[in-house]
Amino acid sequence: MRRLMKNPVGLLGAILVTAMVGLALVGPLIWSGAANAIHPQQISQGSSSAHLLGTDALGRDMLARTLAATRLTMGLAFVATLIGTGAGILLGAAPAVLPRPVARAVTAAVDLLVAFPALLLAMFTAVVVGLGGRGAVLGIGVALAPTFARLTHTLTASVTGSDYVAAARMLRVPRHRILTRHVLPNIAEPLILNAAQAMGSALLGLSAMSFLGMGVQAPSYDWGRLLNDAFGHVYVTPSVVIAPAVAVTLAGLGFMLLGDTFAKAAGRTTATAAKPVPPVVARAEELPLPDAILEVRDLTVAFPGGVTPVRELSLTVHPGQIVGLVGESGSGKSMTAAAIGQIVPHPGLTGSARMRLCGTDLDTLGAAERRKLLGSSLAMVFQDPTSSLNPALRVGGQLAEVATLHDGASRAEARDRAIERLRRVHIKEPEQVIRQHPHELSGGMRQRAVIAMGLMGTPRLIIADEPTTALDVTVQREVLRVLREVVDDTRAGALFISHDIAVVSELCDRVQVMYAGRVVEELPADALHRARHPYTRALIGSMPDMDTDRSRPLTTIPGRQPSPADIGTGCAFADRCALATDRCTERPALTERDADHLVACWEA
Template identity: 80%
Template sequence: MRRLKRNPAGLLGAALVAVMALLALIGPPLWGDAAAAIHPGQINQGAWLPHPFGTDALGRDLLARTLVATRLTLGLAFLATVTGTLGGTLLGALPALLPRRAGRLVVAVVDILVAFPALLLAMFTAVVTGLGARGAVLGIGVALAPTFARLTHTLTASIAGADYLAAARMLGAPRRRILTRHILPNIAEPLILNTAQAMGAALLGLSAMSFLGMGVQAPSYDWGRLLNEAFGHVYVTPSVVVAPALAVALAGLGFMLLGDTFAKAAASSGDPVGTPVAPLVPPAQDAPVRDAVLEVRDLTVAFPGGVTPVRKLSLTVRPGEIVGLVGESGSGKSMTAAAIGQIVPYPGLAGSARTRLCGVDLDGLNDAERRKLLGSSLAMVFQDPTSSLNPALRVGGQLTEVATLHDGATPAQARARAVERLRRVHIKQPERVVGQHPHELSGGMRQRAVIAMGLMGTPRLIIADEPTTALDVTVQREVLRVLRDVVDDTHAGALFISHDIAVVSELCDRVAVMYAGRIVEELPADALHQARHPYTKALVGSLPDMDTDRSLPLATIPGRQPSPADVGAGCPFADRCASAVSRCSTRPPLTVRDDGHAVACWEA
């Protein structure tokens, strides 16, 4: 309703539909007598004061008849919509119930029906079932059914691989139960939303059928029948078609606008309500770090509704250094990477006191300059290489795009560079791999291909967002070795994001531990055993080693991390910390100790 109030077209559609519904209720009792009154002396009159839209062949007032016909017109359109919705949904769901061959046959029939002109299909059905209101309703219902069948089949296919469906099949649930309990409830919303537009289409279709003489028959009448009766006099008294034509147009427009508004609202229903507002962060006053590839000060990411997944985070990465950003899921690691790469998803906005890449302040650049710097100096490696690589394009084509767009390389030069970059990340036979599609590569090869894509330019900073999470241990070690070799060879800086503190301790030079959107400790990777923050100690303690007593249960961290919208004013780890004291009700600052450790804890 909030979206409807802010949408003028939606408001107009809702108002038109409401008026039509009201007329359907009050029309026959209020204007029924006037619509039936015959005036032999006023036959086929044009618009004049007693009859503002003229009269018909029996002298009956056309405005009154149009108002009375609203009930029958909307009622028949509703029946046709229900017929098309239920019939189309059942037809589209049949492939999920029938054996594979029969299901394919149903899909082929649906495809043929969708390609067939809807009005011709409705007319054919009406002729077969008999002229009149019943035939017209069945005809329009049959014409609407293929659209709903196609939509139902598409939606069903989109959830066909869901785990809950696989579990239901494994338990031996009947296909009918799977359909009614697991499939239809999960696809009902778009089907219901589509009925508003289908109602408008049904109304127009029924009016067209009646206008052609195949719908409502005398003495009954709907708007299409009124148009049919008045059409013979349109050249003499044009006003006689205005009332029913205007009613058809306004009602159809109302349902179409309302359906379009509902569809748009449903498409954006996952967005938080509210206007995105960039977080206000005062600019940094101290001098920037000169030798840093990346310097971020007080980075904050905010979403409407008070959701702040990153809170005043400061981070520095130097050339040839790999900095590990570690923390539990939901701590804000990936959002930090997105903010650095300027790809925070809408409606989130990022702000910082300072963000410098390769010594250049990103906030001081215009959009074109910022894109050019990020495109040439920053490489991002995401967790799922399958989503990073376009399945429709060959690997070589995707790698060469970077060189041709940012460096102006010729296709031959770009291909040669792609082969060289694939060889650098230890892919065997790179000349063959550039001609393959992503699905022809293993998971480890795809991940290395993504790293090679990031190296197609001359990146000074590599951000790897959990690049080994979906890989087995052997391939994981290979990818980590590739990343280490790349940093050593190119002297680029790297930000390695992971929730696995064992991997971070092995690969990285420094470790920044993140919790509830903030850095709570920063220390050298080889000093993790000397961690001071209780959260870092708990992460290290939860990692078993060869000396771990196997007779004891694995160490865990009690409780859970607060959501980005629920972080209070005190230390966010206090509820899970065994060492919490009274002053933990206020948030401790990140303080650099004498030994170089930075810790945000009162007791550290």
């Protein structure tokens, strides 16, 4: 409201809309008598002291009739807006819950209707339904629906890619509940704000329909009907069209200005889809490790167009162990986490020689069994807690949802568990925090709340995808301490993803260095000073310490990492490596050079 008061355009729109709403409430009560009074001796007169803006063909006062018609005009526009917005939201949200072929058909139908002129669509509907106020209202509602459907579809697509929606899918939340609980509440604001603009369009459209004789019929009258009745006398007594014309203009302008002011605050994003292609998957023959919490062999993630962000990656996480996955942005770290959690975005596909979680091969499970295992044994802590937590729901409800869905806990039991888990991650006054929304918490508290959400079940594996990137150093240390404590207390395994090799060396037990979708070196964290791969040594060298010469520029790695679509058959780091030779045109395999130390480099 403060912003609205400071915006002259929005303030003018608010004043006009308020005035029209006030007239709609009191207009018929005050002016209906004068509006319906017939004066045969004053038929079709111009402006006079008795009738300021003239009279119609029956001698009725045009100003009084315009003021009295405000209620019917505004009421019909409101109903048409409700029909248009309601139908549009249903059409726009339907693709999120319908099977893909049906969803595409609905989207194509909406695109076709958007391309059709709105007024012609309204007139066609009115002719089919029948002339009159009801037909005009339905016609305008049908004409408004495609625009709202397109807006809803766009907003829905932006929300369905959020981490908390992906988590809800992992929890086997039904599609319709995801839509009503997670998607629609988070797109309600821009839809409501754009409804003000739609109200102005509905009012102008209804007035146009009535002016053309396809809307309100005598003896009822709205502003468009008054313009229709007065149009035959406009050249003789032009004052008779002033009142309804000004009313239509001011009301439409008010709603348009107000809606435009609100609509500028609503962000709009688009989402695209592509046809998937199967990845190339390597095969491994070694026996599975019986004590490993997570065992991945030859994991590959591929997208259309030859984009392969993860290539034949293997890793193992044991109980009580934190494995660090480190590398530059774009090296495939987060996509690896998504593949393990089975949340690679469409149209990406994953394949592996083996993917075992808690001793169970995920590839042998059905969809329901896989979701149950992942939902109960895997906890994911994403980089941005704001996208992991639904801003429309309270923190306690989001934590409790895990316990109620997976463990069948009652609401009271789930609430008590949520309080205990928040206390476990060192959040003060958890009884108050569970009643708050995510925006009321600090960044560090939100991240710890996400960790607590992962602990609502009994996770055996915790995947933390750069959970401290957006936090200051002090809060970062607190979050890392909480993660270490959780792993030590529960004997769970953890996969910690970061681009900060200093953080990885401090927190993790073992480190895997990724470059261009592959692991190029694997070694214990306390042995990083003995790193052999040129890329790992370059990462360590670019990290300043207390002994760094401040008179010299910081060490950097020349060049840039290749795109996942441009990786050749040789060593991907060769173009940036000072040790590169002709042999680097062939890709080196990840082989053991020292005890518990693997390197993929010909010269290391």
